[in-house]
Amino acid sequence: MSFALDRDTAVGGADLAGTRFRARRIGDAPARRWAYTLFMVGDSSTRGPCPVDDGDTWFARAFDALYLDLYRHRDGREAAVFTRALQAKEVRGPFCEVACGPGRFLRALADAGETACGLDLSAPLLARAREVLSGGSLVRGDMRVLPFRGGAFGAVLLLFTSFGYFADPDDDRRVLAEAVRILRPDGSFVLDFLNAGATVRSLVAMSRREVAGVRVVERRWVDPRGPFLRKTVEAEPGEAGLPGLPRGERVRLYEPRELRALVAAHGLTVVAEFGDYEGTSFEAEESARFILVTRLEGTR
Numbered sequence: 001m002s003f004a005l006d007r008d009t010a011v012g013g014a015d016l017a018g019t020r021f022r023a024r025r026i027g028d029a030p031a032r033r034w035a036y037t038l039f040m041v042g043d044s045s046t047r048g049p050c051p052v053d054d055g056d057t058w059f060a061r062a063f064d065a066l067y068l069d070l071y072r073h074r075d076g077r078e079a080a081v082f083t084r085a086l087q088a089k090e091v092r093g094p095f096c097e098v099a100c101g102p103g104r105f106l107r108a109l110a111d112a113g114e115t116a117c118g119l120d121l122s123a124p125l126l127a128r129a130r131e132v133l134s135g136g137s138l139v140r141g142d143m144r145v146l147p148f149r150g151g152a153f154g155a156v157l158l159l160f161t162s163f164g165y166f167a168d169p170d171d172d173r174r175v176l177a178e179a180v181r182i183l184r185p186d187g188s189f190v191l192d193f194l195n196a197g198a199t200v201r202s203l204v205a206m207s208r209r210e211v212a213g214v215r216v217v218e219r220r221w222v223d224p225r226g227p228f229l230r231k232t233v234e235a236e237p238g239e240a241g242l243p244g245l246p247r248g249e250r251v252r253l254y255e256p257r258e259l260r261a262l263v264a265a266h267g268l269t270v271v272a273e274f275g276d277y278e279g280t281s282f283e284a285e286e287s288a289r290f291i292l293v294t295r296l297e298g299t300r
């Protein structure tokens with residue numbers, strides 16, 4: 001990846017997965033340590049419809065205000081239960097939740113007395129996070145290029161399937177490398193992903209429900225090209241529709257063994273595998289989630 005930065009303003013452009021981003025350099029000039037924040041050019045939340053429609057940047061459009069209605073059941077109660085499960089495994093702050101979305105985990109961490117900051121790409125979800133958090137820092141940016149200094153955090157969290165979004169799996173590896181870079185030498189990294197096998201076995205190809213007063217159809221399938229788990233949401237024929245529909249979601253279907261290998265390749269040791277947010281041990285056949293609690297164990 002390369003940036004064309006203006007020398008005076010430290011603002012410029014970058015290309016990722018064929019998409020044009022604006023880049024802004026931030027950091028410590030005397031120490032010559034730099035990080036970059038990236039903003040998608042044409043981001044629908046600030047500039048009208050995103051001009052890129054090839055599916056590879058779906059994640060920049062799908063996490064809008066409607067996401068909050070579609071995933072209403074993913075709430076603060078679940079986040080509070082999970083926070084207790086992490087504390088029981090001695091996961092210690094300061095915390096950084098990458099892809100924090102509407103801030104339900106940040107809120108639970110704050111309620112549990114922890115210091116936490118969050119990063120997300122979605123302006124509408126960050127706006128919601130600002131409403132639910134009385135303080136704390138929230139940063140808008142891309143998980144592949146984190147705007148934090150190295151070794152700043154006791155724990156980095158990547159929760160509720162916020163991984164596997166990119167067309168190029170090297171970008172997923174970049175996310176892990178960035179998470180490790182900002183961890184203290186003994187820091188914890190927590191990856192909460194779906195359990196691929198169980199998810200595919202129980203996949204409901206089509207379902208209907210009402211969202212924000214509109215009847216929608218959700219379709220789910222496995223695309224062998226990743227393989228990816230794909231989902232579309234559309235208004236039922238004859239419905240008035242909703243802003244944000246139709247929409248698509250796409251997640252690379254990493255198997256547990258692939259995720260174990262990925263974290264190991266980034267110098268992380270698994271200290272626990274949960275199968276749900278309560279901290280129950282992972283069971284390959286049954287668990288809905290595959291949650292890895294890992295630690296750097298002073299390997300740097």
Ligand SMILES: C[S@@+](CC[C@H](N)C(=O)[O-])C[C@H]1O[C@@H](n2cnc3c(N)ncnc32)[C@H](O)[C@@H]1O
Binds near residue numbers: 102103105160
């Ligand atoms: C499934 S949501 C999870 C949100 C939050 N962790 C939770 O559990 O409520 C995925 C989040 O990833 C964010 N996201 C997607 N692509 C991103 C990227 N490239 N960089 C940073 N955040 C991203 C979305 O905006 C969204 O908030």
